[in-house]
Each structure stands twice: as C-alpha cells, then as structure tokens.
Amino acid sequence: MDVFVLNMLNGVSFGFILFLLASGFSLIFGVMGILNLSHGALYMVGAYVGWTIAVKYGLNFLFAALMGGLAAGLISLAMERGFFSHLYKQLNEQVLLTFGFIYILTNISMWVWGPIFKAPFTAPFLSGSFNFMDWSYPKARVATILIGLILAIGLWWLQDKTRVGAIVRAGMDDKEMTMALGVNLGLVSTALFFVGSFIAGFAGVIGANLLGVNLGLGMDVLLLALAVVIIGGVGSIQGALLGSMVIGIIDAFGKALFPELAMFTIYLVMIIILLVRPSGLLGRRV
Amino acid sequence: MEAVTVEELSKDFGGVHALRDVSFTVEVGERLVIIGPNGAGKTTLFNLLNGQQSASAGRIYFYGQEVTRMAIHRRAHLGMARSFQIANLFPNLTVLYNALLALQGTQPFRFQMFRSITAYKSMFARARELLGIVALWEKRDDLVQNIAHGEQEKLELALSLASEPKLLLLDEPTSGLTAAEGAEIIDIIHDLGTDITVLIIAHDMDLAFGVAERIIVLHYGQIIAEGTPEEIQANSRVKEIYMGIEEGKEIAGAN
Amino acid sequence: MKTASPKSIRQLWQGQLVPFVPYIAITVIFIILPPLLPSYLQSIMAKILIFSIFAMSLDLLMGYTGLISLGHAAYFGMGGYTIGILMTRYGINSFWIGAPCGILMATLVAAVFGIIALRVSGIYFLLVTFALGQLLFSVAVKWYSVSGGEFGLGGILRPALGIPWFSWNATSFYYFVFLAFAICFFLLYRLVKSPFGHALQGIREGEVRMRVLGYNVWLYKYVTFIVAGAFAGTAGVFFAYHNGIMVPSHLGVITSGLVMLMVILGGLGTLYGPIIGVAVIIIMEFYAGIFAPERWPLILGVTFVVAIMCARAGIGVYLSVFWKRASLIWKQ
Numbered sequence: 001m002d003v004f005v006l007n008m009l010n011g012v013s014f015g016f017i018l019f020l021l022a023s024g025f026s027l028i029f030g031v032m033g034i035l036n037l038s039h040g041a042l043y044m045v046g047a048y049v050g051w052t053i054a055v056k057y058g059l060n061f062l063f064a065a066l067m068g069g070l071a072a073g074l075i076s077l078a079m080e081r082g083f084f085s086h087l088y089k090q091l092n093e094q095v096l097l098t099f100g101f102i103y104i105l106t107n108i109s110m111w112v113w114g115p116i117f118k119a120p121f122t123a124p125f126l127s128g129s130f131n132f133m134d135w136s137y138p139k140a141r142v143a144t145i146l147i148g149l150i151l152a153i154g155l156w157w158l159q160d161k162t163r164v165g166a167i168v169r170a171g172m173d174d175k176e177m178t179m180a181l182g183v184n185l186g187l188v189s190t191a192l193f194f195v196g197s198f199i200a201g202f203a204g205v206i207g208a209n210l211l212g213v214n215l216g217l218g219m220d221v222l223l224l225a226l227a228v229v230i231i232g233g234v235g236s237i238q239g240a241l242l243g244s245m246v247i248g249i250i251d252a253f254g255k256a257l258f259p260e261l262a263m264f265t266i267y268l269v270m271i272i273i274l275l276v277r278p279s280g281l282l283g284r285r286v
Numbered sequence: 287m288e289a290v291t292v293e294e295l296s297k298d299f300g301g302v303h304a305l306r307d308v309s310f311t312v313e314v315g316e317r318l319v320i321i322g323p324n325g326a327g328k329t330t331l332f333n334l335l336n337g338q339q340s341a342s343a344g345r346i347y348f349y350g351q352e353v354t355r356m357a358i359h360r361r362a363h364l365g366m367a368r369s370f371q372i373a374n375l376f377p378n379l380t381v382l383y384n385a386l387l388a389l390q391g392t393q394p395f396r397f398q399m400f401r402s403i404t405a406y407k408s409m410f411a412r413a414r415e416l417l418g419i420v421a422l423w424e425k426r427d428d429l430v431q432n433i434a435h436g437e438q439e440k441l442e443l444a445l446s447l448a449s450e451p452k453l454l455l456l457d458e459p460t461s462g463l464t465a466a467e468g469a470e471i472i473d474i475i476h477d478l479g480t481d482i483t484v485l486i487i488a489h490d491m492d493l494a495f496g497v498a499e500r501i502i503v504l505h506y507g508q509i510i511a512e513g514t515p516e517e518i519q520a521n522s523r524v525k526e527i528y529m530g531i532e533e534g535k536e537i538a539g540a541n
Numbered sequence: 542m543k544t545a546s547p548k549s550i551r552q553l554w555q556g557q558l559v560p561f562v563p564y565i566a567i568t569v570i571f572i573i574l575p576p577l578l579p580s581y582l583q584s585i586m587a588k589i590l591i592f593s594i595f596a597m598s599l600d601l602l603m604g605y606t607g608l609i610s611l612g613h614a615a616y617f618g619m620g621g622y623t624i625g626i627l628m629t630r631y632g633i634n635s636f637w638i639g640a641p642c643g644i645l646m647a648t649l650v651a652a653v654f655g656i657i658a659l660r661v662s663g664i665y666f667l668l669v670t671f672a673l674g675q676l677l678f679s680v681a682v683k684w685y686s687v688s689g690g691e692f693g694l695g696g697i698l699r700p701a702l703g704i705p706w707f708s709w710n711a712t713s714f715y716y717f718v719f720l721a722f723a724i725c726f727f728l729l730y731r732l733v734k735s736p737f738g739h740a741l742q743g744i745r746e747g748e749v750r751m752r753v754l755g756y757n758v759w760l761y762k763y764v765t766f767i768v769a770g771a772f773a774g775t776a777g778v779f780f781a782y783h784n785g786i787m788v789p790s791h792l793g794v795i796t797s798g799l800v801m802l803m804v805i806l807g808g809l810g811t812l813y814g815p816i817i818g819v820a821v822i823i824i825m826e827f828y829a830g831i832f833a834p835e836r837w838p839l840i841l842g843v844t845f846v847v848a849i850m851c852a853r854a855g856i857g858v859y860l861s862v863f864w865k866r867a868s869l870i871w872k873q
Contacts, residue, residue, distance in 0.1 A: 035664050083850065093849050095664060096805065099611070099798055100845025107839035219794065223675055226668050260683065267676045271657055274669060278661045336753060362755030376746035387743040390736055391754030399737040406736070449755060 006137075007252045013141040015248025016148025017210055020203035021221060022228035023155055023240040024196025030234050032189045034084060034094050038101035039200055040222030041109075042072040046201025047213045048109055051118050054205070061123030065205035072201025073194045075105070080193050106218045118213035140209045147206060151199070156237045227266050231273050233280025242282055287349070289314045289453055289483040290335070295344035297330055297507075304330040305507040308344070314452075315480040319494045320487050321518075322504035323527060328487045329371065331504070332455050335485075336368045337361050348453065363392055365452030371461055371487070373442040375430045381441060382426035385413040388448035412448075419474060420444045436467045443471060447478075454478070456486045460493050472496050495519075503527075571719065580711035584783070585827060587715045589820050590722040591779045596803045596815035597729050598772035603801070604809030605733065606765050607745030609667050611797050612674025615654065616647040616770035618792030619677070620777025623647075625694035625787040626687060636700035640778050647774020648767055650677070655766035659759060671794055678793035693788030697781050718779055725772055729812060732768070741765060742810075802841065806848045 025039045036042075046068030054064035079101060084094055122140040129136045204217075211217065224247065232243020247266055254265040273280065290312040297305040305327045312318050320328050333339040335346060337358035346354045353361055376384050389409050390396045404410070417423040420440040425433055430441065443459055459475070460468035468490060475497055478484060488494040494501065494515075501518045503511040511521050518524055571590075575583050599613045623643035627633040658669045681688040688694065699709040707713075732738050743751045744758055752758050781787055790796060799822070807818025825844070829837040 029664075035668070083846070086850065095609075095667060096801070097846055097849045099801075100842045100849065103798075103838045103842025103845065107836065107842065110835070111839075219675075223672065226672055230665075230668065230672070263679050264676075267672065267679070270672060274657055274660050278665070338749065338753070357757075358752040359755050359757050362753060368753050370750075374747055374750045376743055376750070378746055379742060383739060383742075387739060387751070388754050390740065391751070391756055393736075396736050396740055396756065399735050400731045401736075402731070402734045403736050403739055404734075445750075445754070 011252030046204030050205030069202035076197030620774030651770025
C-alpha cells in the first residue's frame, strides 16, 4: 500500500479518536466555561470499563463501548451536581477542582483494575485487515474512521441545524441574554456536560486498540485534547475536527519520518499557533 | 494650542458602526462635554482616545503628536487619564493602596523591586491630599469592596486625578450618586486648573450644563451638533432626540 | 491613667507577648529544634523549607499577580537537572558552579516559556503553561544521553563547598537549606512590599485599570514570570542535593500540581501561607507513606477537592485571622 496513503489513513483514524475526545472537551469549555481537566481521565475510565466488559467478560464490543460512555457520563454528572454547581462562575476554582479529580479517578482506577497496563483490544469481528488487491488496512481503524465520521456529521448537524444547537451557541455568546429569553441553560449545560463526557468514555473503548488501556491515559489524552483545542480553536465542532485532523496527521507522518520526535512536532505546532494566532485556527476569541 | 485633535475617527464592530467619521478639536484647558442617547458611541470614543480599543479608521492627535495606535500605558505617560462610568477599582485592596497604585503609575520608581513602598513618604503625602479631595482619608484602611457605592465613585474620580494629567476623560462621573454627592463632584471639577483639559461624558444635565464650555452631541456614532450650551439647548434636532429621553426619565423618576 | 496594679501589668505582658508567639514558635521550631531531632526528621524539615521556596515562588505568580500556572515545576526541575547533569556527566560537584548554573538555566527557560505563555491569558494561560511543562517532561524522558531518560539522574551528592575540613551530616545540611530559605524569603518579602510588588496586586485586581494608570502590564507579568522561575530553580537546585536523584516527573504536571495544591491549601497572596501548605502536605505524605502508600495520589486529590470547596482562603490565612482574634481576646 502506498506509504503516503497509509500514513494519511493512520493520521485520520487517530484524528477521529482525538475528535471524539476533544469535541466534548471543547464544547463543555465553550458553553459552560469549565475546563474539565479530568476529561482525559473520563476517557480512561471508559476504556477500563469497556475492557472489563469486552475482554474480561467477553461481551459484545458495542455494548462495552456504550457502557464505557455511560460510566464516564455518570461520573461527570456526579462531578457537576456535587461540585461544579456550587462554584458558579468561579472558573479558576472549577479548573483546579477538575485537576484534583484526575488524581482521584486515576488512583481509584489503579485500585480497581491494578497498575499493570491492559493490552489494546477491539471487537472480535474487527480484528484483522481488509484486503483489497494489494491494499491492506486494519478493520478496526476503518471502523474508527466510520464511527468518527458519523459522529462528526451528527454533532455538526446538532450544532448547526437544530434548536438545541442554536441554544448552545447562543449560550456561548451571551449567557445572560439566553437565560433571559427563558431558556433553561442550566439544564442544557448539564445535558451537554453528560453528552460530552459520554462521548469521551465511548471514545476510550473505540480507541483502545490505538491508545491502549493504561493509567497514564488521563494525562496523555488530556494533553492531546489540549493541543486540539489550542490548534483548532474552542467552542465549535469544526474547530475540534480541524485540530484533531491536524494533530492526527502530523503525528502519523511524524512517527513515520522522525520516530523519535513525533510528540515534539505536536508541541511545536502548538507553540507556533500560540505565537501566531492565539485563538486557534477556527477559534472565537482568546 | 490644541490639546486633542480627532480626525475622521471611526470604529466598526463587525458591521455595527459605533463611530463614524467623528472629527473635532479640543483646546487646552477647555471643558468639553459629550452628550447623546445610549449607544451613541460616547464610551467608544473615550476608549479610542485612551487606547482601550483601536480605531478602524481615522487619527487622534494629542498635543500635536499622533497617538492613534499608541499603547494605553504610554498615553498615560503622555498625560492622559480616565475615569470609568462603573467604578473600576481594586476591590481587595484598601482605599489607600488604590490611591498609591494610581499615584505610582507614572512614577519611575514603580519598577522598584527591593525598597519598601513605605519609603516613598512624598507619595503617601500626596495620597493624603488626593483622598482628602474626595473626603476618603478616614476610610483609607477599608477594603474598597466594603465602602459605599457613592464613595467608590468618588474614589474612581480621585484615581484619575492622581497622575496630574493634562487630559482628563471623565465617563459619567456623577452616575449613581445622590444629588449632594453629584454637586461635590461638580465642585471638584470646577476647581481643576486651566492647564488640565477636561472631556466629560454626561447623562446628567446638571453636570453637562454646569460645567461645559462647549458641548458635542453624538447620535448613532456621528456628531450631529456642536456648540455652546445655549446653542445646544436651542437646537431643535437635539431637542427632538432628547424628548423621548426626557419622557423616559420622568417615568423612571416616578419609580 | 490607671495606676499600675499587678493584674494589669500581667495583662499588659500578655497583650504585648501574645502576638509574638507565632514568631517565637517559628524560631524555636526552625532554628533551635532541628539539631535535637533524629536525622530523618531533619531531612523532612529541610524538604519543607525547599518546597517552601518553590511554593512561595508560585504564590508570587498566582496569589499576587493572578497568573495561574500549571507548569511551574519546569523551572524547579531545570534547576535540579542542571545540578544532576553537571555532577553525573561532567563531574562538577562544586556548589559555587552548580547553583548559579542551575538558577540560570531555570531563569532562561522561564524567559523563553514566558514569551509563549503570556501570549494568552486566563484559562488558556493555565493550559499553555501545562503544555510547556509537559514538553520539558517529554524531553527529559526521551533525551537519554543528557537526562538519563525515564530513570533520571541518580547519585547526586551533597555539594562541595570548597571548605577543606568540612563534611556533611543531616544537621549541617539542614542549616545550609535554612540559610538558602532565609535569603529567598527575605528577597521575596522585599519584593512583595516594594512598589513593584504592589503593582502586581493591582494587576491581579484590575489589569485594564493598571494599564490606564500607566503600567506596562505585560512587562510586569513577564518579569514576575522570570523571577518566579528563578526562585523555583533555586528550590530545584537544593532539592537535587537533598533528594539525590532527579526524574522526569519533577519537571511535569505531577509536581506542578503538587506545589499548586500546597499554595492553595496554605493561602494565596501571602508569603507565610504557602509555607504552611507545604508543611501540611509533606507531613501528610510522610504518614501516607507509612500507612497507605498506594493511595497517596487519591488522598492528594481529595485534599485538592476539599481545599477548593471549603478552605478557599487557605489554611494559612485562616490561622492568621484566628491568631489575630485570639490576640485581641487575650489583650482584654
């Protein structure tokens, strides 16, 4: 298979995992102004829950993915109801709080599942590769691209074409006004928080064959989400998609061309964007 | 000597024209009052004058020097000062330290990193004077967030006087004050020397007509009238615009 | 004026003496007590002082200026790694070469990172400082030949002071650290009381107003960022000597988060607050190490959450308010 196409596909499939992760992160930040640093930890918990169901108990992969999402979503609800709602408008406190949650979630995961990394896994019917003439590509990655594409279209449609999306965008622009118009922004925000976290947990299972299942995921994945947000800009599906694709592709080509320096190319692009266009490529404002 | 010259100044916010082709000059020592309905662009004009926003087009000259793109803090050093309509103070610091920070802002020792601030006795003496003007010296150790609203507005004015500016931009200095407090402010403004040029945004007509030597009327970002207080009072277009406002004020006043 | 009766003289003494009790207690604990303690406790106290320098430097940035950084360990780690590299790769053991180099390296990194981070503000600043710290962490993990990779740099000895008859023990090392702490505290104290220091608070309270008043706010932030980095590097230098080993996590978000927790717990915007926060966390860490070493991150996370939700002003500030009230009651 042509090396260039191979790297592109690798980049795009990785990019879609990032997109799943970062879209929730970005929207939560854009709408609620909460930077949930434990978003990566939610991904991790989703991955572990999914592993338990799919690998340990051998159940259906899709079910595992949905359970992973549910676990992450429920945890996020508890965080929101129990803690964030008491810290209305104190953004710095909320952020530091989520940082504490990273420690808590990571350590509890270690307690439950043990410190040893779990092997990457995927659905049994997705193992192996598609073979088409002299082209061969892992089925799991193709599935990732498809799922990512479906979700991207779905989320974009939700954002731009539905009433809910309009409410969310209005809330981002002017919270007071939106609330004054009788919109229960609190409910919408909570729902959004749940959905964003659910997608993160879901992504943890889908991405398990790419990123594995380990305790370092909380931080590693957070950094990637951060890079997406900084490069692509906050608060829009398009921004999250662009940022994810940029990072995914750079990472893939970086690994192929300079294997030792792959991570640094991401950092480099982040720094360049920050110096040149701090609000991100499609961002709203700094 | 012209203190301020503004030429064809415009400001757009993505389609909204906050200011359009505004041009005027201000003589040194003049008391110029800017009036106009809400949204006329008065505060935007101040923001452009002191650098908090950048103009979309046009030029601003201060004592002959072009300052259109100059950074905010550098304009302060040239002699501009500004007060904010909603008191923009330092809430968790005491009244005294609010004043000290204002006094320090144009002093070279503001970069001093080792000597204690208490060594600068002359600055403390000036703070006493400054707070004395607005009768806040007794409250100097109170946190700003704990003093009354009217006192905050007075402190706001005091801070803008701290740097002994050549140009004072006062944005609705009597808003939120009682009639008595408002009169105090007007007295303070009257006592300012003729080497200070004063531009005032006013909704309070007592303030406007009590202080102004000249009035500019803004409406939808453009100057629609300019002249002495008498000329403006006689101007039918201005009256037309304000009729609606006066009615609204009466209704509000009744509440 | 009342005639002096025995009762009121006693009350006068108490009124005058009581406010000094904290200072006396501190002097006793930190200056007089250590030689009497077992060496492992002296080591803990030295660690408390080292982290206090680190925490005060972050407080300068966070509490006084309002810049919340999640990558402050980068400069701490740079200071320590410089010592480690000089010692293990070049055999340079001298304190008089190592310490200045370590502080200088930390300062340089802060100067570079500051330019990038200060392009943005608020929460973005937090993210960027986080990312920059992790960048340095990744460099340390990858660059095996210089940094020893994942395993870090071990075998860092106590520094050579160039004094022929001198050799280290727990007590002499403690006082060495104490001296460094005292100097750093003094310098930071002067900084905070200076016109510059007060301007920082103004920036925290109202950036726009400060600009209008004539302050070049960006410059103040940048200088503060560098100064904070320099002090963090100083702490890192002494940490290397104390710990004997530097690993990549000393550069990354784990350590940045730890020191941030210490500052928040102790009280933002004061110099003594962070010291109390440091002491609390290090003592907790010590006991956690005995009873539940595996759960330390969990305890830390819970402490983080509790600190933010409940003790927002910080234990240090509460203690000082409590002490002032107690003094007033005593006086009567």
